Amino acid sequence: MITYGPIACDLDLEGPGKRTGILRLTHSDNVHALSIIPIPIAVIVGGEGPSVVLSAGTHGNEYEGQVILRELVRELPPESVHGRLIVLPSLNMPAVRDDERVSPLDGANLNREFPGAPDHGPTAAIAGFVSEAILPRCHAGIDIHTGGAWTSFLPLVYLCRCEDDAVFARSAALAEAFAAPWTYLVTDVQGQGGFDPCAQDQGVAFISTELGGGGRLGRETLRIGRRGVRNMLAHLGVIESAAEGDESAPAPRYLTKQGSDGTLVCECSGFLETFREPGDAVRQGDALARVHPVENGFGPPETLSAPCDGIIVFQRTSAHVRHGDIVLDVATEIDREELLRG
Ligand SMILES: [Zn+2]
Structure with missing residues (x-):
């Protein structure tokens, strides 16, 4: 025991x-x-x-x-x-x-x-x-x-x-x-x-x-x-x-990132519409999603843009988002040698 x-x-x-x-x-x-x-x-x-x-x-x-x-x-x-x-x-x-x-x-x-x-x-x-x-x-x-x-x-x-x-x-x-x-x-x-x-x-x-x-x-x-x-x-x-x-x-691919770089955080509440998928390569400023507000009347959707160049690692699938929710994460592709060096 x-x-x-x-x-x-x-x-x-x-x-x-x-x-x-x-x-x-x-x-x-x-x-x-x-x-x-x-x-x-x-x-x-x-x-x-x-x-x-x-x-x-x-x-x-x-x-x-x-x-x-x-x-x-x-x-x-x-x-x-x-x-x-x-x-x-x-x-x-x-x-x-x-x-x-x-x-x-x-x-x-x-x-x-x-x-x-x-x-x-x-x-x-x-x-x-x-x-x-x-x-x-x-x-x-x-x-x-x-x-x-x-x-x-x-x-x-x-x-x-x-x-x-x-x-x-x-x-x-x-x-x-x-x-x-x-x-x-x-x-x-x-x-x-x-x-x-x-x-x-x-x-x-x-x-x-x-x-x-x-x-x-x-x-x-x-x-x-x-x-x-x-x-x-x-x-x-x-x-x-x-x-x-x-x-x-x-062929296997490798990713990394530093701290919160690449993390896309929702700055309003509403319903999330995503434009891309995990694995997609994105450039800084690309429109990746928009949030249709539900709590502030009839305002237009708010567009969320890629915070940096990289690959989408994960993406929220649940549509209902609140201010502060993480919508997706973008990481940097590296090669195998960089991975093994740590
Ligand atoms: Zn888990």
Whole structure:
């Protein structure tokens, strides 16, 4: 039994074989008088090899990863695994149950709560359990995000720059093995409570993803995700063979950006009409969207222009916007050498 604050795990993470179970998150509030919220966990332990953590549902309304990881657990017999997989397909189960991005229990965003704490609410406890009980057991990992209910993303892998060059190089190798159409170098995540930097700080090679979004399960993004996870596990030697070759895949492309450059923020409330799609190249000043106001009478729509040259990484798909909402993000294309230099 592993206990951490309000979380208890009685699933054996060490012995050979395939097992599924739950983390028991004890919680009490006006909705949950006295509840034990089940967070699913699976382990597949085979022969010699690395340990890998695979998670999804860190944001509750992001769907592809939750499907892909459950499939993986069903499909992989322990005899085919060289090492160990620890799978948390719906890590923020309270948010998953309510189809929300952040936890309905405490309003916290799990991907801002790492490394977590046992006594700062249920979301920090989930992060802390992962930091204290899972990451120290692992060599590599992935956290699968998607655009969620409100946003459509390019299918991409996030590769976070970290201080340790060796950990960064191992993370970059995971990103290349995943072989998403796009890889996005993140250079400014330190100190923001994210899963990726917390894992890398513990020496765990780590990547995360964004796959599609728009509130639906995308067939193409499911395909990219399934292939990517298997490719990554084959690269690590945990399974024998990568996914079949993908001859139709275009050459991989690479993106990055600095701070809030390229972020287009809505400066009025209304209904959003977008003119372009993620992946489109834009020039500074291009009209990318307009907002039809609804609160100030019969005024004309307000045009939103590209803040800089670059590629649209994600775009809001939900039409109703408020002043301050991010409408889309434009990043800079870089080459592979720039990516690998970090
Ligand atoms: Zn997410």
